[in-house]
Amino acid sequence: MVDHNQNNLLTLKLLELIKKTGYPIVQHNGQRRTGPPPDWTGPPPQKGCEVFIGKLPRDIFEDELFNLFSTVGKIYEMRLMMDFSGSNRGYAFVTYAMRDQAAAAVKQLNGYEIKPQRYIGVVKSVDNSRLFIGKIPKNKTKEDLLEELSKYVKDIVNVIMYRHSFDRNLNRGFAFVEFKSHKAAALARRELVPGCTKLWDQEISVDWAEPEPEIDDEKMKKHIRKKEYAKHVDYSPNVESGIGSANHGDSPCVSPFDVKLTYGLCAPPNAYSPVPVEPFMWPPTKLESICKRYMWAPPVYKYQKCLDHTTGLELWMCSVELPQVGPPLLRVPRPLGPLFSRTSRSLEQAHVEAANIALDFLNVLKLDFIQPPSQPVPPVYAQIPYGIDYSQMFPPMQPLLPLNIQSVWPTF
Known part of the structure; x- marks a missing residue:
């Protein structure tokens, strides 16, 4: 609760902020907006320039937040959520002029100690439209x-x-x-x-709707600099030579997905291996591939974290549900699940185990109709040789005995 004296002091600080920056401050519908800047021309910043600030102390306002977050980049707008008592509601939004400035704010200010023993959380805002x-x-x-x-x-x-x-x-x-x-x-x-x-x-x-996943620009630039696509991969002697240009020469084409499965993001020159070393994420990938193949809805994963009181370790559980499962053109798809995994030491392990359980269920229900290619079967009968007199191999049939059949039957 903000008393009268604190309210007057806050008003003076906000007026000083307006005079210093030139940003207008307007309160509307339970939120107080600061911005846009007076020298701004053109459309608003693109999607991905906004960050969410959480765990704010209730007595923190624009005069402190603006000075802190403006050290990272140019602020286009700040929105502080307010309640009827005059205190903030514990969270705010800051929109920067550039996407890289928003990413820098998350990197530098997430976990920042804004007051003694009070740490704020800064993450990318989900600007869902x-x-x-x-x-x-x-x-x-x-x-x-x-x-x-x-x-x-x-x-x-x-x-x-x-x-x-x-x-x-x-x-x-x-x-x-x-x-x-x-x-x-x-x-x-x-x-x-x-x-x-x-x-x-x-x-x-x-x-x-579920928001679209965003790709971090910094990570993408890092992957491009590393040239994640493998080059100069030696197929021999592990793999037979194939037909076509993809298997010809010293630099065949290799999917970066295969390289990442085996060696991670930084792949050595000889990155190919017919059996990956750590095929850890194969079950989720295979399950998603099956859903795409039969045009089912994608699997839905849910996670739960618990604490083991005996060891003090954090354990994870994962459940997976397939909203639409059914053989194409035979039955109407029906939901399968949720299927629960056992407690695991990590989220990734629980994720993989839940996907593995779903694959086992699909196998038991015989819903995956794509079978591996059949192996060549040798002929049952041996090849018949030519130039042999088969009349000498088999004895001739005995002549049939003559039978007399009555042509006129007696009447009764």
Whole structure:
């Protein structure tokens, strides 16, 4: 709770910040915005420039946060979440002008001791602008959904709809709708509340879609500098020479995935091995490959961490669920799971074990129809030689005995 004197002192500090930086400060809908800068021209920063700040003490405000986070890069906007008592709600958002500045803020300020024994958390903000729309009539197309949604919401950028795996003229009953910004998606989600809005006189379900994974620019540059694709790989004598240019010469083509499985990200020149040394992540990769092959929904993993009171070690459990499992064109897909792994020492080990259990279930249920190539079978009968008189090998048949058959049968 902020008293009257502290409120006056905070007001003076905010006015001093406005005078020093020229950034406007406006409070609206439970959040106080600082920015954008007065000299900013052009569109707002691109997606990926925002960071989330958590674990904030309740008596920390813009005058301290702005000075701290401006040491990393140019701030475009800061949003501090406020409650009715005048204190902050423990978290804020900072938008930088460049993506590399946001990455530097996460690297430098995550775990920063902002007050004695008070450490803040700084991570990349999930700027999600995609909604999941469920319970859609399966005879509707992408254009039909876009036209119907445009009656209620705006700023729609794209509609992603997948066809049914059995009948290509139908959809799968759900779609993803991409909006111009996170704010536009949030307003659309508020407008399309289940029970208030119907599409084609039918109830729908609306929720946030899982955000797209982002690739760290610094890691990508590092991998490109290392040239992760293997070169000058020696296939002999482990592998037979194949047909085609890929197996000809001193520098055949090798997938970087195979190299990473065997040696990690930094692969030596002779990186090829027919049997990888550590095929640790093969079960999850194989399970995902099977789901893609039969056009099933991807597996859903959930993790749980627990503490062993006897040893004090952190243990992990993983559950996997396959939302759609079924032989193509034979049965309607049904969910499989959740299937739970045993407690493991690491998250990766639990992840792999859960995928292995799912593969065993698919094998028992005989749902993976792709069999390994059959081996050549030798002929059952030996080859018949030529130039032999077979009449001498087999004795002639005995003549048949003559039989007298009555042509007229007696009548009774």
